Amino acid sequence: MTFNVTEALSDFTRRYVELWQKKTGFPPASSELYGISSPCIERTGDDVVHWLPRPFSAQEKLSKVETALEIRLQDSIHDYYVMQLAGDMTASFAEQNFSLIQVWSEDDFIRLQENLIGHLITQKRLKLSPTVFIGTTDSDMGLISVCNLTGQVIFEQFGSHERKILSADLASFLSVINPVVYG
Secondary structure: OOOOHHHHHHHHHHHHHHHHHHHHOOOOEEOOOOOOOOOOEEEEEOOEEEEOOEEOOOOOOOHHHHHHHOOOOOHHHHHHHHOEEOOOEEEEEOOEEEEEOOEOOHHHHHHHHHHHHHHHHHHHHOOOOOEEEEEEEOOOOEEEEEEOOOOOEEEEEOOOOOEEEEEOOHHHHHHHOEEOOOO
16 A cells, blocks of 8 residues: 555554553643643643644644755655644654654644754754654764655754665555554
């Protein structure tokens, strides 16, 4: 089955939410997002916020990043970050656990763009090919990213040439990763 990025992300999100509800009886929870406003919030518990994804459509997509760096980002990257508002979601792929970065609110979308600009500027200074991060790993400097030149999903060590191809494209990657619920 061939998915586009929005279908693949929607399917992964559905599987993630279903796993949370099956294991806990509640929607996904996050302690990191506790006290931060978002249309995703379903309920608040003891130092956690329970959330469900909400549609998001930023008309300008990631154009501020493109304008700031005079770069054209892969369409898959735009689709990934402007499809929904949600909390970060934990997943696994090839025995590597990671957290998929999501946009929590409109304010968070602004911060995300600033972080992407900083990431791409650092890569340019270090003469590295441009990537856009979509996930973080337990390793301090390990990132799951999309190579902006090829569209491949890679594991990279931030600031180094160390990169490993994980998938030919983002839609394929999202369709094969597995949701993980801790606790």
